[in-house]
Amino acid sequence: LGNPGDQYAATRHNVGQMVIDHLVKRHSIKLASHKSRTSIAAYKLGVGVDAHPVILAKSHSYMNETGGPVKALANFYSVEPAKIIVLHDELDIDFAAIRLKQGGGDNGHNGLKSMTSAFTANYFRIRLGIGRPMGQQDPADFVLKQFSKVEKAELPLFIDRGADAVEFLIEKGLDLSQSKFNS
Numbered sequence: 001l002g003n004p005g006d007q008y009a010a011t012r013h014n015v016g017q018m019v020i021d022h023l024v025k026r027h028s029i030k031l032a033s034h035k036s037r038t039s040i041a042a043y044k045l046g047v048g049v050d051a052h053p054v055i056l057a058k059s060h061s062y063m064n065e066t067g068g069p070v071k072a073l074a075n076f077y078s079v080e081p082a083k084i085i086v087l088h089d090e091l092d093i094d095f096a097a098i099r100l101k102q103g104g105g106d107n108g109h110n111g112l113k114s115m116t117s118a119f120t121a122n123y124f125r126i127r128l129g130i131g132r133p134m135g136q137q138d139p140a141d142f143v144l145k146q147f148s149k150v151e152k153a154e155l156p157l158f159i160d161r162g163a164d165a166v167e168f169l170i171e172k173g174l175d176l177s178q179s180k181f182n183s
Helices: 012-026 067-077 110-118 139-143 149-171
Strands: 032-034 038-045 052-059 085-090 098-102 124-129
Touching: 012 052, 012 085, 012 124, 012 139, 012 149, 038 067, 038 149, 052 067, 052 149, 067 110, 085 110, 085 149, 098 149, 124 149
Parallel strands: 085 124
Antiparallel strands: 032 038, 038 052, 098 124
16 A cells, blocks of 8 residues: 655555565566556466466555555456455554554554455455654654654665565465464
């Protein structure tokens, strides 16, 4: 999940899209525009009979309108909600912590609200911790700000671990009962 445009590209709210960009680089693939207002890239993770087809997608819609384009893309490729992995920023987790989850509430996250209204809440989530703002700062303002200098130094490893989490879920067949990934 994230917001389109250069003004949002390096913000906390776009950490999920940063992970997609990292996966694109990691696998030397290219995102291409799709008619559902998304950019997509398709590739196979793994080799031989153990290879898993993967479609990476970045919405061109704003966070609170993400569900419609993702649903259109899922319908186009016949992907059921239980095989969708959503990467999103999470205020209630410390910075750089990652949690894997299937289903659940939106906790006030507008991107998750949009996803759940378009599907059910049964999709997978990679919750990318951005921490809570200090003091009285409005969380809505906090998520639209860039990372601090200290956080920026840790961001490459955090993004790399987020990409590892995507691949972990895919390789485990979206089975969280085997998940030892949460960190």
